[in-house]
Amino acid sequence: MHRDDISRLAHTHHPIAAPVGDTAVDRLLQRALPAGSQSPTRARALDLGCGQAEWLLRTLAAHPHATADGVDISGPALDAASAAAEARGLADRLTLHQVPAADYAAPTPYDLVLSIGSVHAFGGLLPTLDAARAHLAPGGHVLIGDGYWEREPSPEAVELLGDFRDLAGTVEQVTAAGWTPVYGHVSTREELDDYEWSWTGSLAAWALDRPEHPDRDHALAVATAHRTEWLRAYRATWGFVTLLVRRTHD
Incomplete structure (x- = not known):
């Protein structure tokens, strides 16, 4: 089973x-494009590494005159995004692009650029902000999410997830690069656990419901391995922060 299909199944319930x-x-998107203000009536949003484009779909649902572009390399994820947009009556305002996020070029800038959990596409947090800046309209917002270490990680956790900073160091890194946080959200333990239980559980449930499927055993093995890594290697040390930032000097 291809990793794109695994990811699609694992995100069924999340x-x-x-x-x-x-x-x-909802709160982050409301801060990024406040309902009732003048700009959302003609706002443009871009998600670099959109996956199934759920952030964009919720943005479009909240702002009936906004348009959005989603960029991802995963065909299955973009197919799911397209189907969801059709089902929710948003397809005419969402354009999907199957290209590497670093290669995407647009003729006009965006009021909101998102990249949440996708900074690996650019090689890290600061390169992602650099890429977002190239697409950002003056006064626009970037909504970016990445991991951080809540406490000293084990070598196994670093090997699995990467070498993050702590929360304060992550924010300082962003501000030193010329960005000012105007809002943010630190994921709670409930949110972190819900995401991991949903990821592993959705994939496992798919496999258990299909005892004769040729990919059943592989899907169960992936779910089991992921659950073990989470519980034993990084649950106690890894956190996630989503920052809403603007350029300190446009």
Whole structure:
């Protein structure tokens, strides 16, 4: 089973592909494009590494005159995004692009650029902000989410997830690069656990419901391995922060 198919199945019950709950998602998007203000009536949003484009779909649902572009390399994820947009009556305002996020070029800038849990596409947090800046309209917002260490990680956790900073160091890194946080959300333990249980449980449930499927055993093995890594290697040390930032000097 291809990793794109695994990811699609694992996010069945948690379409936001990050440990951020529905209430926080709505609050972050409301801060990024406030309802009732002048700009959202013609706002443009871009998600670099959109996956199934759930952030964009919720943005479009909240702002009936906004348009959005989603960029991802995963065909299955973009197919799912397209189907969801059709089902929710948003397809005419969402354009999907199957290209590497670093290669995407647009003729006009965006009021909101998102990259949540996708900074690996650019090689890290600061390169992602650099890429977002190239697409950002003056005064626009970037909504970016990445991991951090809540406490000293084990070598196994670093090997699995990467070498993050702590929360304060992550924010300082962003501000030193010329960005000012205007809002943020630190994922709670409930959000972190809900995401991991949903990821592993959705994939495992798919396999258990299909005892004769040729990919059943592989899907169960992936779910089991992921659950073990989470519980034993990084649950106690890894956190996730979503920052809403603007350029300190446009």
